[in-house]
Amino acid sequence: MLTDLAVRKAAPRDKPYKFSDGGGLYLLVTAAGQRYWRMDYRFGEKRATAALGVYPTITLAEARAKRLEIKKQIAEGINPAAKRKIDKITGPLANVNSFKAVAEEWLDKARREGRADVTVGKLTWLLEFAYPVIGDRKVGEIKAPELLAVLRAVEKRGHYETARRLLSTCGQVFRYAIATGRADRDVSADLRGALIVPKVTHRAAITTPKETGALLRAIDAYSGCPVTHAALRLAPYVFVRPGELRQAE
The missing domain is CATH 3.30.160.390 (Integrase, DNA-binding domain)
Structure with missing residues (x-):
């Protein structure tokens, strides 16, 4: 020796x-x-x-x-x-491994991939519910109960669907962390079935030609904002969400 x-x-x-x-x-x-x-x-x-x-x-x-x-x-x-x-x-x-840092890196990737600003904005809004609790935690050390605590806080406000979307978004962040070597597993997968399933409220729908005709005549008779009138007249031809119609170019 x-x-x-x-x-x-x-x-x-x-x-x-x-x-x-x-x-x-x-x-x-x-x-x-x-x-x-x-x-x-x-x-x-x-x-x-x-x-x-x-x-x-x-x-x-x-x-x-x-x-x-x-x-x-x-x-x-x-x-x-x-x-x-x-x-x-x-x-x-390795040194950029907090949940917030990884999430912001993932959001930047989404922007560079051409995701719509509205979509990235919604994802950012969702993740801001998580930052106060787990934002500074190392993403690879976060446990399922910690993430559940974030989601429970959202549920307490009655925002059940928001909690479910936040869970899905956090799952994408964890999977990105795995791909970049900063986590070993996606803890969001452990929370399947843990959240409240919101009761679905079905909205009234127009299902007959007679009702459809009445709707189209009502649109033609609309006398409000010209832009709104144009959007209403275009909507039956494209069948998109209101937000998508507003963002159309």
Whole structure:
């Protein structure tokens, strides 16, 4: 096994050479005098070498800790090389991991995908119910009861359908967090059946030609705002929601 003194005194030679510490860990000393920590290991049927850093930035104790970490990964069936690649990709996102930060990132993605401003506005409005309670929590640490508390607060106001839509929207945020490496699972899935199902109130509908004719004559006779009159006359031809008709270009 190596000692701190031996590592400090490792001098360059004509060719690169290794100082072994056991367990696959060694100090590689180049002809120019640089000293690199390396670890040889086997995963499955393949041999590989992990770069653990440069001495003295990485001390002997730190190199040994990294060796132990790699051995634990192998014991758990995790490929150390693959894990390093994943960590390199997800690392920059690791510090931007609060629920609110992930949600705002997801909303920005929706905007760049061309979602309508009205749609993004509704999603933003829904998520603002959640921010005071779980906005600052790490998205990967949020538990189902925490999310349920947010939804129960909305239900107490009698807004049952809003609570259901908020649950669906939060689920999309959690799934985005999973895709970007900041959560392992979508806890909204655990709340299926936990919310109050609002009673559906059926509205009166026009179902006969006679009633339809009366409606069209009433539209023609409308004497209010010209813009409203134009919209009413157009509506029977396009069958869209009022909001969609107002936003039409």
